[in-house]
Amino acid sequence: xxxxxxxxxxxxxxxxxxxxxxxxxxxxxxxxxxxxxxxxxxxxxxxxxxxxxxxxxxxxxxxxxxxxxxxxxxxxxxxxxxxxxxxxxxxxxxxxxxxxxxxxxxxxxxxxxxxxxxxxxxxxxxxxxxxxx
Amino acid sequence: xxxxxxxxxxxxxxxxxxxxxxxxxxxxxxxxxxxxxxxxxxxxxxxxxxxxxxxxxxxxxxxxxxxxxxxxxxxxxxxxxxxxxxxxxxxxxxxxxxxxxxxxxxxxxxxxxxxxxxxxxxxxxxxxxxxxx
DNA sequence: AAGCGTTATGTCCAATGATATATAACGCTA
DNA sequence: TAGCGTTATATATCATTGGACATAACGCTT
Numbered sequence: 001x002x003x004x005x006x007x008x009x010x011x012x013x014x015x016x017x018x019x020x021x022x023x024x025x026x027x028x029x030x031x032x033x034x035x036x037x038x039x040x041x042x043x044x045x046x047x048x049x050x051x052x053x054x055x056x057x058x059x060x061x062x063x064x065x066x067x068x069x070x071x072x073x074x075x076x077x078x079x080x081x082x083x084x085x086x087x088x089x090x091x092x093x094x095x096x097x098x099x100x101x102x103x104x105x106x107x108x109x110x111x112x113x114x115x116x117x118x119x120x121x122x123x124x125x126x127x128x129x130x131x132x133x
Numbered sequence: 134x135x136x137x138x139x140x141x142x143x144x145x146x147x148x149x150x151x152x153x154x155x156x157x158x159x160x161x162x163x164x165x166x167x168x169x170x171x172x173x174x175x176x177x178x179x180x181x182x183x184x185x186x187x188x189x190x191x192x193x194x195x196x197x198x199x200x201x202x203x204x205x206x207x208x209x210x211x212x213x214x215x216x217x218x219x220x221x222x223x224x225x226x227x228x229x230x231x232x233x234x235x236x237x238x239x240x241x242x243x244x245x246x247x248x249x250x251x252x253x254x255x256x257x258x259x260x261x262x263x264x265x266x
Numbered sequence: 267a268a269g270c271g272t273t274a275t276g277t278c279c280a281a282t283g284a285t286a287t288a289t290a291a292c293g294c295t296a
Numbered sequence: 297t298a299g300c301g302t303t304a305t306a307t308a309t310c311a312t313t314g315g316a317c318a319t320a321a322c323g324c325t326t
Contacts, residue, residue, distance in 0.1 A: 010230070011154075012238075013144040016245055021144075040302060049285050054304070065250050071303060074293025078301025086248065097143070097241045101234050108230045112149055115219065117198050173272060182315050187274070204273060207323025211271030273322080278315105285310070292303080 010105050012098050020063040022094060029056055030083060030091040033069060038080045057081070064090070143238050145231050153196040155227060162189055163216060163224040166202060171213045190214070197223070 013023040032042035043053035061067040068087030073079045083091065102109075146156040165175035176186030194200040201220030206212045216224065235242075 008148050008150065010234070011146040011148050012234075013146065014242065014245060015141050015144050016242075016249055017141065020249065022245075038302065050303090051286090051305090052284065058304095063250055064248050072293090073291070073303045075302080076294045076300095078294085079292075079303050080301095081303080090245065090248065093241055093245060097238050100237060100241075101143070101145075104233060104237050105230050108226055108233075109147070109149075112147060112155075112223065112226060115197050115223065116149055116153065117196055171272065183273090184275090184316090185314065188314095191274095205323090206273045206321070208272085209270095209324045211324085212273050212322075213271095214273085267326100269326080270324090271322105274320080275318100276320105277318085279317105280313105280315080282313075283311080285308100287308080288306085290304085290306105292301105294300090296297100296299085 009109065010101050012094070012101055014094065014097065016063075022060070022090070024098075026056055026060060027091050027094045029053060030060075030068065030087055033057075033081050034083055034088075034091075037077075037082065039069075039071065042081075060087075142235050142242065145227070145234055147227065147230065149196075155193070155223070157231075159189060159193060160224050160227045162186060163193075163201065163220055166190075166214050167216055167221075167224075170210075170215065172202075172204065175214075193220075 011024055013021055015021040028046060029042060029048070032045050033039060036042045036045055039053050039057060040050045042048075043050045057069045057071075061069060064086065066086055067084055068090060069081050070084050070087075071079065071081040144157055146154055148154040161179060162175060162181070165178050166172060169175045169178055172186050172190060173183045175181075176183045190202045190204075194202060197219065199219055200217055201223060202214050203217050203220075204212065204214045
């Protein structure tokens with residue numbers, strides 16, 4: 001339920017090394033896996049294709065010294081996925097960082113919010129930040 | 134030669150409203166405009182096409198209640214661009230937030246860094262990761 | 267008047283990213 | 297053994313983003 005919403009506020013993307021970073025999307029996915037018990041259900045629950053969800057899991061697993069997500073094929077329920085202790089640890093660590101950042105940056109957030117255009121236009125625009133670097 | 138500054142650490146993307154956010158790329162651009170005095174030079178200096186740089190400026194200007202960047206056509210130097218007080222204010226505010234976040238999140242960063250895979254494969258190549266998010 | 271570098275735009279195209287679709291394998295249950 | 301839902305994976309298609317290029321206007325200098 002909380003996964004996948006576009007919350008306002010500071011968004012954190014933790015860049016740990018070249019080509020390895022964890023951001024809100026990944027953590028949302030981890031939490032959705034906890035809630036649903038499978039990669040496919042997690043993906044569906046957050047409007048993400050199974051392929052994408054699976055690739056993200058692949059990446060995360062590869063980047064750390066042991067997997068964050070453990071999967072099983074077959075079985076009564078067809079299979080499933082769940083977080084390893086490391087996965088839980090990383091997800092909760094990220095949330096903690098997020099909360100701490102939101103807390104400590106609140107004054108500046110407030111200030112910036114006051115400088116916005118009244119004009120909440122969109123329509124033709126419809127996207128946010130193309131600058132990834 | 135690699136002008137791109139992929140600094141490690143927490144990266145901040147301040148989501149102020151639906152469709153309006155400021156992130157590291159935008160602020161880098163603002164600062165490059167200060168340094169170079171023009172959108173085109175700023176773009177070149179950070180390996181960004183003029184078009185892209187100009188569009189970003191457009192967007193930023195539109196999103197706040199007054200422009201962040203002021204431009205001039207023609208003239209002795211052909212024209213140029215510079216930050217308005219609001220632009221300077223926003224850029225420095227963002228940097229401050231960034232610094233504060235980096236400071237306050239350092240312990241968690243340290244912890245996460247310790248969990249990385251030893252294996253830092255794919256060095257200078259660049260063609261390694263099929264997923265980006 | 268010509269020239270210059272820049273802003274300001276539009277149009278086209280390549281690269282990238284994400285989705286859709288199609289299988290195969292798996293292991294439990296009925 | 298057949299069936300189910302899932303993981304795992306390849307391939308093809310669609311969407312979005314960004315870059316290349318082209319052009320005009322501008323206003324200062326020579």
